[in-house]
Amino acid sequence: MLQTFYTILLYLFQPLVWLRLWLRGRKAPAYRRRWGERYGFCAEKVKLNGIMLHSVSVGETLAAIPLVRALRHRYPSLPITVTTMTPTGSERVRSAFGNDVYHVYLPYDLPCALKRFFDQANPKLVIIMETELWPNLITELYRRDIPLVIANARLSERSATGYKKIGFFMRSILRRITLIAAQTQEDGERFIDLGLQRSHLAITGSLKFDISVTPELAARAVALRRQWASRRPVWIATSTHEGEEAMILAAHSELLRRFPNLLLILVPRHPERFSTTQALTNNLGFTYSLRSSGEVPSLETQVVIGDTMGELMLLYGIADLAFVGGSLIESGGHNPLEPAAHALPVLMGPHTFNFKDICQKLSNAGGLITVNDTTSIVKEVTSLLADEDYRLYYGRHAVEVLHQNQGALQRLLSLLEPYLPQRSNSSI
Template identity: 55%
Template sequence: MNRTLYTLLFHLGLPLVALRLYLRSRKAPAYAKRIGERFAKGLAPMQTGGIWVHAVSVGESIAAAPMVRALLKRYPQLPITITCMTPTGSERVRAMFADEPRVQHCYLPYDLPWAAARFLDHVQPRLAVIMETELWPNHINQCAKRGIPVALANARLSERSARGYGRFARLTQPMLAQMSLIAVQTEAEAERFRQLGARPECVEVTGSIKFDLSIDPQLLVRAGQLRAQWQADRRPVWIAASTHEGEDAIILQAHRQLLEHHADALLILVPRHPERFSAVFELCQQQCVTQRRSSGEAVTEQTQVLLGDTMGELLFLYALADIAFVGGSLVANGGHNVLEPAALSKPVLSGPHLFNFLEIAAMLREAGALQEVDDAQGLAAQVRRLIELPIDARRMGDAGLSVMRANQGALQRLLDGLARLF
């Protein structure tokens, strides 16, 4: 399939796209808003001639934030346009850069030539930076036609994804050949990009910028103050974060098993997607004394579960806990960022499905900072072990922080690569 056929199929599939938006809007009403932006219509006036950064959703937006702040500092005369595809990503971008007048935001239009052209004519960027592996052939081709260099930052490409791209070589090979920089996390991923058609001179191994996460010292201070306010200084607190459908019941089962041995244990449960907050709250209420973080009420001795149903607080909620489980891993979703709790010196637990973070997970596992579990019984056992053996918990936390520090520097290497494109 070449780009012409791809574009034709995309046009024919627009009714399905509209249906998907409608179905999503039933759970998350924000999907029914700003639809014009998805076709580059009705865009607000924007500063032109700057840098366009695309981060598909919340995770990529958070990962991109240090890069965006560094670019703002390095190029004080340039505006930065950040695009995403989801309402939660949009909310996160606006929250992170609310006080920065040079950062502007909209949804990325669908990958149709005329929509991509209209968007680029409106923003007129000098450089395009795509986070991780959100590749759109028509957007990249329209950039190439205008002489706009395109960089893929913090790029990932699993063996499975590479096989998928390889099945459509007539579409993906020309697209990758149009890229100006592919900054990958590992040499294995670099080789996959080269085999798919990327120009070898454009592929660089820079490492993962997620290792360059910096923790505000005040975050730990605020977390300590809140735990003291809850009178939970000596109470065991663990967090299960970024959970997906199918995981919450397993985690609650593990928590009930834990309560049999540590009756004062508190679980902070944080679903990945806001549209699931209410359903997970109901599930928690059926089994445990539960409070919502959004209520603003203080946790009491009777509280067994705190539902993390706020946006932009994940690092703070990690800081509140003694032990961290990272979700998306008990189900075959591929896992989420295990480096966030590691950066806070927390012992990290996960399920077995970590194919989105294979190399990072391997580093943490080999250092003794990450322990994988398969089910509720295994999860309860590991949380209990870390509560009862604080020296082991401290050793895991220290090991994770050491891995973080040993692998930092990717952001600087990425910034140097982007500077050459100017």
């Protein structure tokens, strides 16, 4: 009964969904395109009998990249379809894989849209990254006897408390999921408390640790650093949200008094905010350039605005230290392991609940520094830039945490094997 009521509400809300997409399209025109895919119209954009992986947006897509590459290597004959919900996630898929995978938006959780989509895709296995629990999607897969694995799953105490209010409904949904591969034992126990059968739970660790800096990427970063700032200190602030750029730029203004040749690379989280960040940087009187322009920063350039997609790991490779945004405001923070992979000291604000376990590991090991405001940013960045040993200490411990916690990818691949065709020796 509750699922029926939920479905009716979803249908009734569709005009509001269209309005929201249209309004978001004012700043990001991509939201006004490909609406048919959101209702399951994806003929010739997907291929039958493959693997489908869903990552709702950029963060989940980044975590999924090693998994998708490993699946392509192990099962070269199976087509892979990667679905997302946002244009930025879509762009990240295209940037990472090109034509090696199929890509569409995941349809809304409407029975008719899902039926249409799975009639065209009919995957052998569906993998959903982290915790996207869509009742009608889960029910449709269960009805078709298609295995569903929730990979890299996490469930916060707050979310679990909310789900408990509809406990009976959640139990019925969770028991239709083939397997939940949780990041931590704590996450797993919350799923058990909600009604998941323990035999359908595995603890794999976080896939976010299974990233690395390839030799090709390292070489590109070294070349770009020589071109941009061979004799200049560089710090980078990434995934920043509204309000954070102003704090970062205020800190940079103070830091320039101590380090006059310091270069800041500033990368907003969302592409629709590139122009507002540029305007703010200009209004505050900084000399700046845009990464998209292709210009080499001059010695007078104080800020480079990272207004391109798919280059974050490359830009980290240019820097001496990194601030990761979404953490000075109550957004929960973004992934600190990407700069850690480059052995960079990592600074974040106090709001890191999206990466609670990861940030705790980094902090305990001396790989993460918490800052609260402009004053503390200036203090910590000054210390890191002025003392190379101090900077290397934090960077070394950050990358050690990354290496010590890897292995989730191999554990997950082993768990997926029963649901996929047996591999030939050449694909192992």
